[in-house]
Amino acid sequence: MSFIDAIIQADEQLLIYLNHFGSEAYDAFWLAITKPLNWIPLFLFWLFLLIKNFTWKQGLFLFLFICIMAGLSDVLVNVFKHTFERPRPCWQVGVMEQIRILQCSRSFSFVSGHATTSMAVTTFMYLLFKDKFKWTVLFYIYPLLFAYSRIYMGKHYPVDIICGYALGILEAVLYLKLAKYLVGKWFTKNI
Template structure:
């Protein structure tokens, strides 16, 4: 386990130090949850346009459950494992580029990675027949958001990887639940 942790620290320092002050503003923006509002608005528009309001409403309820689940489960893990974030760990902070303005206490696992990958898998699955390539665009977006957390100095790569894996799992499970609701309540697609 110690070897994995050391490897995680080294990989963090390598990836984090690839950054440059020139691009800090961009990565801060990418990591900011409010910057994703235009993307979410576009996805919401496409959802209503492609599927109608009943299907879309059920899908929105599932997305709300999904975000709540990913966020709360990451908090449970953070409180259980109590793994210090890189921006708070002696021996790391001195060698890292800490760009984030705020740094929480614990970082295992990343809620940003979990929620963005969950939404990507969930909506990618919802749109798979209507817009087949959407899942790939959403997964690329999720990976960029996840990397921004390493760039900013608030998460180790393992925090991101585990968060992404949990997000993929939650996204797929909620998609199965959404499909159950669609069939159970006859929420016919357009």
């Protein structure tokens, strides 16, 4: 067995283990968690933090910048998905028979868009506010719940999530540098 085959096999076994924590009693909760629209209160809170802690123009600029980052993140995720073409666990013979499946889609699995984008946005906000508020580490509850919902549903493997997290962190660091540069260039007060 090759190293890659061993990783894939371990990934499948970990998915089966984590997915089995599910039960019908929790399905409605995880179905709600997985929908981005249900996170609008968090996004509005972040918009409030941006406007409250910077000038309103800077805050609005940063919020729009984050939205653009999220959109570009989705494009990058789709490049990964179509490059690697890893089937979702809910379509993978040998796996789909062993997991609970709440939702499935025909798109590919690697990397998780939910994990990538939620981690990119969260890390961007964390890095922006970590020196202002000690509690910003709590922002990470969002990508942890959001991404686990994908395992719960049977839509992603753990490696899809972990690699999505890594990609999201990298995106956040790079985009924050760009945002700071643009704010310094276009506004009178730096962030």
